[in-house]
Amino acid sequence: MSSQGITPRHEDYSKWYTDIVQRADLADYAPVRGCMIIKPYGYALWENIRDQLDRRFKDTGHQNAYFPLFIPESFLRKEAEHVEGFSPELAVVTIGGGEELTERLIVRPTSETIIGYSFANWIHSYRDLPLLINQWANVVRWELRTRLFLRTMEFLWQEGHTAHATHDDAQEETMRMLGVYADFAINEAAIPVIQGRKSNQEKFAGALRSYTIEAMMGDKKALQSGTSHNLGQNFARAFEVKFTDENNELQFCWTTSWGLSTRIIGAIIMVHGDDQGLRLPPRIAPIQVVLVPIFKNDDEKAKVMPVVDALRQELKAAGLRIHVDARDGLTPGFKFNDWEMRGVPVRVEVGPKDVQNNTVAVARRDVPGKAGKQFVSREGVVHRIADLLAEIQANLLQQATEFRDANIHEVTGDYPKFQQIVEDGWAYTWFCGSAECEAKIKEENQVVSRCFPLDQPPGEGPCIACGTTATERAYFAKAY
C-alpha cells in the first residue's frame, strides 16, 4: 500500500484501478448492479471532456438535439444485424402507469433507430443534407461483468448521427469525426491514440465500416476509446430515410454515427495514473492548481493567508481552475498526498518563510519528489505556472507515447513470437482480416484485432494466422 492507501500497480493492476476511482472520489458503485454514481470530482472531469468535445462538434457544423430514452421494440427489429448485436444487452420497460404495455419499450442502448425514424421525417430534399446532429445522453446496456467507467450498465456519452447524399460524403464525415476524437484524445486527454478501422468481426452491429481510436493502458492492454461508423444505407433503408436529389429522383441517404463515453475517464486513469494516484492532464483537470497554505499558529496564518488569497485571485483572473485547501486539522503532508492522489497537476505551497522570501513552492505532479518541486519568485509566478501546466500536458503525452511505442512489437510470419508478444504488449502484424483467422487468434490467445491503422506503409506480407498474402497490417492486443 502506498501512503495514499492505493494498491501498487505491479501487485494488482485491477485493484489499483478501483482504488483510484474510489479514493480519488471519481465514482462509486450504485445500489443497482452494474450502475455507477459519478461523484462531483469525476463529474467535473466529465464536464471538461464534454465541453472540449462539444466545442469541436459545433466547430464542425453539428447541432445538439435530444431524442427519447425509450425505443419501441419494433424499431430495433428493423435492422437485422443491429437487433442481433444488441438483443442480449437490453433493459425492457414492460409496465407503465401501473399497466402492462401493449408494446414493450427498450431503454436506449444507442439511438440509431429512433434517430433514423426522425431523420425520415426531417429530410425531404438534397437541400436538407447534410444533416449533422449530436446528442448528449445516458444509455443502458445490460452488462454482466462491469467495472467503474470502463463497462457499466448505464453510462453517459455523446452520440453523433448524420445523414448525407452520397457514400463519399458519409465516409468523409466518418473520418472527420474520428479525427476529432483523435485530436481531443491527443491534445486534451494527452492519450496518444491510434486511429484505425475495425475488422469486419469487430465492427458496430449494422455498420458498413467502423473506425476506432485505440489507446494503450498502463498494463499494456488496449482500450477502444471512441468509435466512428459509416452506416452505409443500412439504417436509411430500415427507416426509409430518403431524399429527392437534384434530378428529382428519390434516393436513400447515407448515414454515420459516432460515440465517445464516460469510458474515456477509465482511459485517462490507466494511461496517466501511477502508484501515488491519478495524474490528470491540465487541460481537462477539474482543478489545475491547488494552493496549500502552511502555518502553525494564528500569527503565521495572518501572514500566509493574504498571500494565498492574492495568488488565488491572480491565478483565477488568468483563467486557471484553482482550489485553496484551507481544511483545518490536517497536516500539510496529508494534504500533499491527498492532492497527488487526486491528480492535480500543480501544487503551490505558501508558508511563512515563503512570505518572508517573497517566493512560493511549486510542485508538479508529473515529476515525483524533490525533483518536481522548485521555489519560485512571487513575481511572475502566474506566468510560470501557466507555462508549467503546458509543460506537464506535453510531458504526459510524451511519457504515454514512449510507453506505447516501447510496447508495440512488429512481427512477420512468426506465430509463436506473435503469441509471446500479445501476452504482454501489442503486436503489429500482417492480417488477412478473415473471420476464421480472427476466431483462431481469439481462441488461442484471448486477443482480437484492435484495428487496421489508417497510417501504414504500403506493401504486403503473410497473414499471421493463415499465411496467405495480406495487404494490411493490424494491431492485436488484450483489451478492456
Next chain:
Amino acid sequence: MSSQGITPRHEDYSKWYTDIVQRADLADYAPVRGCMIIKPYGYALWENIRDQLDRRFKDTGHQNAYFPLFIPESFLRKEAEHVEGFSPELAVVTIGGGEELTERLIVRPTSETIIGYSFANWIHSYRDLPLLINQWANVVRWELRTRLFLRTMEFLWQEGHTAHATHDDAQEETMRMLGVYADFAINEAAIPVIQGRKSNQEKFAGALRSYTIEAMMGDKKALQSGTSHNLGQNFARAFEVKFTDENNELQFCWTTSWGLSTRIIGAIIMVHGDDQGLRLPPRIAPIQVVLVPIFKNDDEKAKVMPVVDALRQELKAAGLRIHVDARDGLTPGFKFNDWEMRGVPVRVEVGPKDVQNNTVAVARRDVPGKAGKQFVSREGVVHRIADLLAEIQANLLQQATEFRDANIHEVTGDYPKFQQIVEDGWAYTWFCGSAECEAKIKEENQVVSRCFPLDQPPGEGPCIACGTTATERAYFAKAY
C-alpha cells in the same frame, strides 16, 4: 391563420401553442406516446437555460454529480408519502439482459431516494455538511395527458439535493434556491414569476414545505415553473442519513430538493409569444441577431455580402449569437416571417441601398411592423444592437409584468366574485389553507391555490371559502 401558418391565440390558444412549438422547430412528438424529440433550435434554447442556471448553482457552492437512472423498487417504498405520490406515474423495467429481474427497477421519476442512499454513505460528521449537489438528468413520469414541454413522459431537468445540520440551514437553502430560480426567471427568461409557498395539499410528496415560482401565461392560466422543497428529516430518516454533531451525538440530517425542467420552455413560449410566433428574451435566445442579405442579382450580391460578412464578424467579436440567413431561392419577406416566427430578437437587413448609404436596417421583434424598424448608420451599429438587445430584454419583462398585474384581482369575502375572477384571471384572496376549502374551491371552479406569496402585507381576513379568519393570502388560478 397568420402569414406564418400559426393559429391566432384568440381562436385556439392550445393550437397556437402547438403550432409554435412545431413550426419554430423547437420540438416534435416522438413515436413513443407522450415523449418528445427536442429539435436543435429547442435544444440550443435549453442549453442557454442550463448554462445560466448552472452558473448560479456553482456560484452558490453546488457541485454537479450523476446518479443512476434506475432505482430499486424497494427504495421508493421507504418514504410513505413519496411512494404514494409517485406510484401511479412509474415506468418499470422488469426484464434485463433477456431475463426477468428479481427486483424490478423504476426509471427515476425524481432522485430523492437514490441520492438519499448515497448521502447516507457520504456523510459522517458535521464537517461533511452542508452537502450541496445538483444533477442534470432525464426523468420519466407516466403521464396520460401530455403536451410538448409542459407535460411529457420523459423530460430533462436539474434536481438539486442538499443535506444540512439543522432545520434552519435547510430552510435557508430552500429559500436561497427559490431565489435563484426567481432571479433566473425574471432576469434571463423575462418572466415575472411570483415566489410563494404551496399549500399542504399541493406540496411535493414527502416534503415538509414546498415553494414555487408561479408564472402567468398569455391565456392567464398559471404555470408552476420551478419548485424548491424543504424535506425536513423525512428522507433522512427513510435512508438513515445521519451525522455526528459537534457534541459527538448522532443526528438525522435535514435535506432539501429543488428542480426546474424543460417545462420552462413552455412558459417562455406562452409568456412572450404572439400571433406571429415566438418572442425570445435576448439573454437566452439561441440566435440574438439574424442578418438577412438582400439582393436581386450577382452584382448586388457582390456589394452586399462583404458588408454582411464584416458585420457578422464584428457582432460575433462583441460576443453576440449571430446567424446569417444566406438561403437561396427564398424571398426576403419569407425570411423575415420565418425569423419572426422563431422569435429572434433583432433582425438586420443589408441591401444595396444600405451599402450605398452606409446604413443597415434594424428591426426589433418586440415592436411589430414599421414602428420596430429603423435605419442605422453603419458606424457604431454593434453598440446600437447591443443596447437594443438589452432594451428588448427589459421590454419583454415589462410587458409580461403589466399583463400579469392587469389580470390579478384582489377579492375579500365575496365568493361569487372570486368565482368570476378565476374564470379569466388570478384571484388574490384570504385563504385558511385547509384541505376542505381547497377541495371545495377545486370542485366548484376547477382551480387550486397556486401559492401563498412570500411577499404579502400583514393582516388577516375571511377565508374565501369558509369565512373563518385567515392570516395569509393566496393566489388561485386555472393552471397547466
